[in-house]
Amino acid sequence: MGIIDSLTAFQIQLITTLIKFVAILVLALQVPPLMVWFERRAPALFQRRKGPNRVGLFRFRLFGLLQSLADTVKLIFKEEVVPDAANKVFYHLAPVIAMFPALVVIMAVPFGNDFHIGDHLITMSAIRIDSGFLFILALSSIAVYGVAIAGWSSNNKYSLMGALRASAQMIAYEIPLGMSLIPMVLIYQTLDLNQMVLQQEQVWGIFKAPVSFVLFFICMFAETNRAPFDLAEGESELIAGFHTEYNSFKFSQFYLGEYVSMFTLSLICSCLFFGGWQIPFVSYQTLVNLTGYEFIASIIGTIVLLHKAAFFMWAFVWVRWTLPRFRYDQLMNVGWRFLMPVALVNVLITAGVLSFIRFGG
Amino acid sequence: MAELVIFLSFASIMLFSSLMVITRKNAVPAAVYLVITMLCAAALYALMGADFVATIQVLVYAGAIMVLFLFVIMLLNTESDIEHGFQIKGPDFVMIALTVLSFAITCIALMAGKGAVNAPMETMPVDGGNTLAVAKVLFVNYLWPFELASVLILMAIVASIVIAKRDNAGH
Amino acid sequence: MNPYLPVLGIIVFSIAFGMIVSAASMILGPKKTYSKVKYSVYECGLPLVTSARERMSVKFYLTAILFILFDIETVFLFLWAKAFDGLGWFGFVEAVLFIAVLIVGYVYVIRRGALEWE
Numbered sequence: 001m002g003i004i005d006s007l008t009a010f011q012i013q014l015i016t017t018l019i020k021f022v023a024i025l026v027l028a029l030q031v032p033p034l035m036v037w038f039e040r041r042a043p044a045l046f047q048r049r050k051g052p053n054r055v056g057l058f059r060f061r062l063f064g065l066l067q068s069l070a071d072t073v074k075l076i077f078k079e080e081v082v083p084d085a086a087n088k089v090f091y092h093l094a095p096v097i098a099m100f101p102a103l104v105v106i107m108a109v110p111f112g113n114d115f116h117i118g119d120h121l122i123t124m125s126a127i128r129i130d131s132g133f134l135f136i137l138a139l140s141s142i143a144v145y146g147v148a149i150a151g152w153s154s155n156n157k158y159s160l161m162g163a164l165r166a167s168a169q170m171i172a173y174e175i176p177l178g179m180s181l182i183p184m185v186l187i188y189q190t191l192d193l194n195q196m197v198l199q200q201e202q203v204w205g206i207f208k209a210p211v212s213f214v215l216f217f218i219c220m221f222a223e224t225n226r227a228p229f230d231l232a233e234g235e236s237e238l239i240a241g242f243h244t245e246y247n248s249f250k251f252s253q254f255y256l257g258e259y260v261s262m263f264t265l266s267l268i269c270s271c272l273f274f275g276g277w278q279i280p281f282v283s284y285q286t287l288v289n290l291t292g293y294e295f296i297a298s299i300i301g302t303i304v305l306l307h308k309a310a311f312f313m314w315a316f317v318w319v320r321w322t323l324p325r326f327r328y329d330q331l332m333n334v335g336w337r338f339l340m341p342v343a344l345v346n347v348l349i350t351a352g353v354l355s356f357i358r359f360g361g
Numbered sequence: 362m363a364e365l366v367i368f369l370s371f372a373s374i375m376l377f378s379s380l381m382v383i384t385r386k387n388a389v390p391a392a393v394y395l396v397i398t399m400l401c402a403a404a405l406y407a408l409m410g411a412d413f414v415a416t417i418q419v420l421v422y423a424g425a426i427m428v429l430f431l432f433v434i435m436l437l438n439t440e441s442d443i444e445h446g447f448q449i450k451g452p453d454f455v456m457i458a459l460t461v462l463s464f465a466i467t468c469i470a471l472m473a474g475k476g477a478v479n480a481p482m483e484t485m486p487v488d489g490g491n492t493l494a495v496a497k498v499l500f501v502n503y504l505w506p507f508e509l510a511s512v513l514i515l516m517a518i519v520a521s522i523v524i525a526k527r528d529n530a531g532h
Numbered sequence: 533m534n535p536y537l538p539v540l541g542i543i544v545f546s547i548a549f550g551m552i553v554s555a556a557s558m559i560l561g562p563k564k565t566y567s568k569v570k571y572s573v574y575e576c577g578l579p580l581v582t583s584a585r586e587r588m589s590v591k592f593y594l595t596a597i598l599f600i601l602f603d604i605e606t607v608f609l610f611l612w613a614k615a616f617d618g619l620g621w622f623g624f625v626e627a628v629l630f631i632a633v634l635i636v637g638y639v640y641v642i643r644r645g646a647l648e649w650e
Binding site for chain 1: 595624634
């Protein structure tokens with residue numbers, strides 16, 4: 001490892017961060033095309049029909065997987081109609097604001113355990129800061145602006161109303177989301193996701209905090225504007241949603257941001273409640289002894305995590321095509337009047353039980 | 362050296378967006394520029410090593426309070442004016458000149474080694490990071506302010522509802 | 533290395549990525565500007581009546597304010613949860629007091645009907 005020794009610690013961290021960033025970005029950008037394909041084939045399965053299965057390559061139909069590629073190419077080459085009355089700067093800025101929080105948050109997810117190259121500790125997430133959790137929550141709050149600014153800058157009353165309702169929905173469900181994560185911090189006593197995963201070797205998080213899981217699962221749907229909370233999208237079938245004046249690639253940027261958010265939340269859910277990159281009952285040390293290299297053990301962890309996240313992505317599609325949509329007032333009532341008190345009581349009960357266990361009766 | 366470069370870039374973005382806040386004709390762009398100012402402030406906190414405060418700044422200030430501002434402005438302002446380009450008038454020049462002057466004085470003072478920024482920064486190495494440090498102090502030394510904060514929040518809840526519901530009869 | 537340096541780099545790159553991709557589609561698409569109707573605002577009905585707008589605004593304002601206040605509470609609870617082990621029963625009682633005061637506020641909100649219809 002002659003080259004590795006000659007670089008300083010700072011340079012090694014810089015290079016590995018760049019590699020991790022590119023790798024995670026590429027991974028995150030594969031998800032939307034795959035999900036678009038899956039979003040059409042899965043309901044076909046539920047509804048006893050075939051979805052798109054023609055687009056293929058060299059006479060192989062390939063289950064219609066290239067349909068997403070065809071859609072993307074079509075969208076990029078479509079004409080971009082910018083309304084005259086729109087506020088130009090914010091009109092162009094809004095899809096970027098909708099997309100970038102999801103891409104940044106996914107960099108904070110641990111895709112595997114930390115491994116060593118020589119003397120240097122390399123983490124499997126591009127961002128490793130002490131207040132990892134709060135960072136994720138903070139960036140999710142920024143995502144609200146993408147929707148709000150998109151609706152306002154279109155200079156269309158219906159866009160504005162749709163945007164305000166979608167933003168109100170997103171902020172209403174951020175509180176139960178945050179509160180459902182407090183018991184996890186109480187149990188694991190850390191804000192770092194990788195530490196939480198490491199502590200789930202014997203018992204998964206869902207067995208320690210089942211109510212938190214249910215709350216988080218429900219808020220996952222509301223935060224990403226997915227069914228049954230998808231009034232912001234569904235409205236665009238009835239009147240106009242917040243992205244009515246957007247076309248061509250900017251339109252798909254909103255959906256890109258949504259699918260990447262879904263993927264990120266699925267990853268976080270797996271890390272918190274389902275053991276993350278851990279194989280159940282197999283400790284990291286066992287894997288290292290098995291394969292001989294720490295790096296390979298970490299990559300195995302990544303594959304395990306991706307499987308778990310894929311299950312949640314399938315759950316997203318399953319729920320969307322099974323449940324009917326909520327009305328707006330039902331949606332807000334569930335968020336404010338049901339989920340929030342449940343989350344608060346959950347915090348109190350978890351803290352009480354933990355106090356008894358840890359500090360004695 | 363790198364810290365100085367990052368500090369100067371964030372500080373200039375912050376100054377520029379605060380200038381834009383007070384010169385916009387339309388309230389919504391002003392609110393958005395204010396959000397950018399808050400985010401730059403968070404970046405400056407992170408630069409100083411106060412990562413907990415930086416995260417909370419983004420979470421609460423830029424993520425909640427500015428959302429409230431934006432909601433209220435958007436609801437009161439549905440007939441929005443169309444921006445007619447960048448218009449600077451006479452008094453604006455004075456303001457811009459004063460801002461640039463104060464910024465230049467600050468830069469010169471920094472370079473010359475005056476001011477507290479150039480003092481060696483003492484950060485306590487803490488186990489468990491910034492968050493744990495804040496938590497330890499908050500719940501032991503500052504117990505009463507913590508409980509009073511909850512009463513303050515309760516007052517805010519009651520006051521906002523009373524003000525909002527005052528116009529409607531009934532309830 | 534300051535752990536926030538990758539954060540800065542990643543944020544800058546993500547924003548740049550979004551803008552480049554967005555600009556690419558603007559450049560690559562055809563531009564047919566001969567139809568003026570295309571560029572007008574999309575409306576499919578009469579504009580909203582003023583009184584309806586007034587009623588909705590108060591609910592959005594209340595939602596946003598209550599969101600701020602409960603967000604602040606969540607932040608305090610995160611701090612407490614991080615230091616939970618070191619504080620023992622003393623910290624638990626502290627936090628229960630804090631949450632109790634806020635539950636009083638929440639009950640007031642519900643009883644006043646501030647979150648009705650939404």
